[in-house]
Amino acid sequence: MRTRVKICCIETEDMARRAIAAGASALGLVTAMPSGPGVITDDQARRIAGLAPPGVATFLLTSQTDPAWLVAQVAAAGTSVVQIVDAVAPAAYAALREALPTVKIVQVIHVEDAGAVGEAQGVAPLVDGLLLDSGRPKAAVKELGGTGRVHDWAISRRIVGAVACPVYLAGGLGPGNVAEAIRAVRPFGVDLCSGVRTDGLLDDQKLGALMEAVHAAAQS
Numbered sequence: 001m002r003t004r005v006k007i008c009c010i011e012t013e014d015m016a017r018r019a020i021a022a023g024a025s026a027l028g029l030v031t032a033m034p035s036g037p038g039v040i041t042d043d044q045a046r047r048i049a050g051l052a053p054p055g056v057a058t059f060l061l062t063s064q065t066d067p068a069w070l071v072a073q074v075a076a077a078g079t080s081v082v083q084i085v086d087a088v089a090p091a092a093y094a095a096l097r098e099a100l101p102t103v104k105i106v107q108v109i110h111v112e113d114a115g116a117v118g119e120a121q122g123v124a125p126l127v128d129g130l131l132l133d134s135g136r137p138k139a140a141v142k143e144l145g146g147t148g149r150v151h152d153w154a155i156s157r158r159i160v161g162a163v164a165c166p167v168y169l170a171g172g173l174g175p176g177n178v179a180e181a182i183r184a185v186r187p188f189g190v191d192l193c194s195g196v197r198t199d200g201l202l203d204d205q206k207l208g209a210l211m212e213a214v215h216a217a218a219q220s
Contacts (some may be wrong), residue, residue, distance in 0.1 A: 002218045003182050004189030005211065006059065006168060007196060008145075009038025015202045016048050022207040026057040028191065029079065030145075038193060045077045052080075059083045059106065061145065067095035074100055081106055081128075085145050086137060093126045104128040106168070109159070110135040111151040117158050124163035131191060132156045134171030148172050148194045153184045160186055175209035179217035190214070 007019040008028030016027055029045040030038040040048075049058040060079040064070045065088045074082045074096065081104040082096065088107075096105055106129040109120045120130055134149040136142070150172035160167045166188035173181055174195025182190065196206040 003214055006189055006191040008191055009193040011038055011040050013048055020056055023211045028059045028061055030061045042076050049079045057081050061085055067092045071095050071099045106131050108133050110137055111155050114155055116155055120159045121162055124165050129166040131168040131170055156185045175206055175213050179213045182217040
């Protein structure tokens, strides 16, 4: 089965349309973060989410951890998925399930060391999917995504084998290494931001090369 492709840090409706035309199966819409690229307002996220056709998921990336704030933000944005980039209490998942039962929940696990395996196993039964990234949530200024760094794929592969839910792989991926990453980790999907941009702008040539590499990995 072909690996899903999520293009993150979508900032405009034009970017969204180009990513969809290239074959993206999901769009990432980044709201206020302590650091990282591609931040847009909740209103912009709602407008972009509204143009996604059936079959293309829209992910609202949020660093909110308070259950009430999470529910309000996701409801306002109207996305099909919420991607929680920081650790939250189980009560946050419960609140989202109760208020927004059709919205899927994806929890980010930052793969800093082998401890991420246990963290993923603990969270997986509470969510619909995991996304493995290369942030540093314990840094003085939290890094919660968009770092452009590759983490240890061997740990990511262990996580894929240890949980039952779908797992996306992020962190420093691009056309040049995405096929290798897919072969090494065997994720449900891959997530890219800087790897398909030039000077911060979405690059159609890199998008095309990315899709070719993902298709090539599916053949191996």
